[in-house]
Amino acid sequence: MTPERTARLIQTLNRRQPDLTLITDQVHKAGNIAAMIRTCDAVGITQLNTVTPREGYALSGTSRGSDRWVSSRNHDTCEAAIATVKARGMKVYAAHFSDRAIDYRDVDYTVPCALLTGAEKFGVSDKGADLADEHILIPMMGMVGSLNVSTAAGIILVEAQNQRLKAGMYEQSRLDPLEYTDTLFEWSFPDLADFCHKKGLEYPPLDDLLALVDAPAWYQAVREGSAPQRQWVLANDGLTVETET
Secondary structure: OOHHHHHHHHHHHHOOEOOEEEEEEOOOOHHHHHHHHHHHHHHOEOEEEEEOOOOOOOOOOHHHOOOOOOEEEEEOOHHHHHHHHHHOOOEEEEEOOOOOOEEHHHOOOOOOEEEEEEEOOOEOOHHHHHHOOEEEEOOOOOOOOOOOHHHHHHHHHHHHHHHHHHOOOOOOOOOOHHHHHHHHHHHHOHHHHHHHHHHOEOOOOEOOOOOEOOHHHHHHHHHHOOOOEEEEEEEOOEEEEEEEO
16 A cells, blocks of 8 residues: 555544434435435545435445445434434434524534435435424525435535534544544455454554554464454444454
C-alpha cells in the first residue's frame, strides 16, 4: 500500500462520526439506498440503519448496503431501528411533513442524532413519526411538493456536516479504539478480514504503513492452528465481536 493511500485511509477514519447515523424507513429502491450510502461516506457516517420494506428490496446486492466504507445494520421494524439509536443516546429527526415540522436547519446536529427518512411514495411510517423527537422539512419553492428521498437525505446530512465542521467535530478521531483498529484493518485487507471471520481468527497486527507485522510468522501460525482466535457473531447488524481468546 502506498504512503498516500495509507494517509488517506487514516485521515478518512479519523473523521468518522460514530454518533451520527441515517435510518431508512422501508426505502426499497436500490438506487436510492446506494446514493444514501455514498452520502453517508461523504459526511463521515460509520453505519447506515435500514428497515426492511414490506415488499422487499427492488434489487439485491451491494447497492442495498454492503458498501466497503459504510457498514449497514438492518432492522425488521422502524420501532426496532429507532430503539437501537435511542439506546445509544441519539435524538431522531424525521424528515416528515406535519403540523409540528420545522426547517431542517433549525435543529442541532452536533448532538448524537439520527436522520429518519421515509419510503418512496409513502414517507416516514406513522410509528416512526410518533417516535421521532423532531419533524423537519426542506422548504420548497417550486410546484413540486417533495424531493427524492436520497436527494433530501443528502441536503439534510450536508447541513449536519456543516454544523459539525464548525464545532470542530472532524478534527480528531472520535471512534472507540477497538472499532478504529478493526475498521482500519477491514478497509486495508477486506479479503483477509473475511478469512479471519470465517476461520474465527483475530486480525493480525499492522505496522504504521498498514502492512502485516511479520506476515510469514502469522501465516505459519494459521497453518499450525496456533494463531490467536476471536469469536465473531454474524447477526442482522453485521459482524460483532463476542469474545476473544
